[in-house]
Amino acid sequence: MNSSSPQFIITPQNEAHVQAAVICSRNLGLGVRVRSGGHDYEGLSYKAAGPFVIIDLVNLTKVSVSLDTSTAWVESGATLGELYYQIATRSSTLGFPAGVCPTIGVGGHFSGGGQGTMTRKYGLASDNVLDAIMVDANGTILDRESMSEDLFWAIRGGGGASFGVILSWKIKLVPVPPIVTICNVPKTLEQGATKLAHLWQQIAPKLHEDINMRVIITLANNTKGEKTAQALFNSLYLGTIQQLIPLMNVSFPELGLAAKDCHELSWVQTFAEGESVKVLMNRSHEIKGYFKGKSDYVNQPIPESGLEGMWKVFLEGEAGVMIWDPYGGKMSEIAEDETPFPHRAGILYNIQYFSKWEEAGVEAQRKHMEWTNNIYKYMTPFVSKSPRRAFLNYKDIDLGRNDENGNTSFSQAGVWGQSYFKNNFKRLALVKGRVDPSNFFRDEQSIPPLM
């Protein structure tokens, strides 16, 4: 994208400032980009081609927890870390099912879905939203009642950027035990990663929903010091080690999970990576440099022969990681059209391909993009088809884009719209046509208005 610098970066202190920012930008013919945590995979919250302003919600970070109702209001500019920390300071037995990276902003994360380590038990972050306050394209402040159920449906997984500026969210907090367990079992190819990864595909989506076991595939050295691939079986269990081990011995004995692979901690500590939980209040973005992500969904286990080929492509570029997040559990119980996020029953797991680099210049970029494209291409026969599904929170501009002005036809946008939303895409476009017919809130992958 040929991006220009923003004319202004507006940092509202309250909702009236956001209203004014929307109305003035519209009157002046300026585009608007809304930034909460700034983690967008394609930088669409702070880059644009034409003259534009950034509405940066960095000052809207308040979290108000109600223990009486097990709910909270959280402003969009808060990070997940701030949210988790504030919940934990009020209660050791309440939590919220959202992503693992504490510096992600609530605004982009909730409006795009938001998956994490409790997704199998409680669904996505967006499945646990009860109300929201937003500013629409006319500068009007709306809540759930005044925005209509259609718009409230759209902002819970359809992406906020197409519909307005979401100021705050009322969320349902969920029970967590005072002690949870984290386990890590790393297995290289030489240690049987292929067989275990093959089995995992059939087991992980069916495990008890208190267990979330993902696979993180990285480069490693084998015992001879040669490059190999490593699958890290990384799990969160909502209970103690003593309760977990017998469950795993029955469900996945081949992994050989033992107490030495696990440690107990509080739910909030699982996000602090061994540091004091105060670190969750630190907003600085931990990714330095550049990155590219892509995603896939798998509904049939990949055969061992397919995995063998995958390792080869994975190792060739030495340029990225893959994360496999299991679905099943609560995710299978929610209908495909209950929210815009359609990847529900029948999905075994989500794959994320993620490549990051710090070196500037085209050569580094070429190497990392090539790795991402090669592995994505290799996976084609093994992942969902017609459409090949993708997760909006792992936004991928390669799927297709609107023109430089952010305009496109409904059918053209359907190319990527179907991947993110399947049959919900049309309803999103109809909602867009009703609430923002002039397409004021638009970007390279926004929903086009359908009248």
Ligand SMILES: Cc1cc2nc3c(=O)[nH]c(=O)nc-3n(C[C@H](O)[C@H](O)[C@H](O)COP(=O)(O)OP(=O)(O)OC[C@H]3O[C@@H](n4cnc5c(N)ncnc54)[C@H](O)[C@@H]3O)c2cc1C
């Ligand atoms: C290191 C890293 C780890 C991640 N881990 C996970 C994970 O575990 N689970 C997961 O589901 N995702 C994960 N993500 C993806 C993340 O959820 C999305 O990138 C999300 O959109 C980021 O939200 P943000 O507010 O930080 O981003 P931003 O860049 O601020 O916004 C993202 C998009 O949402 C729009 N937006 C932001 N705020 C608002 C608002 N208030 N109103 C309307 N529109 C708004 C922006 O305009 C932009 O289009 C991760 C991303 C990174 C970089």
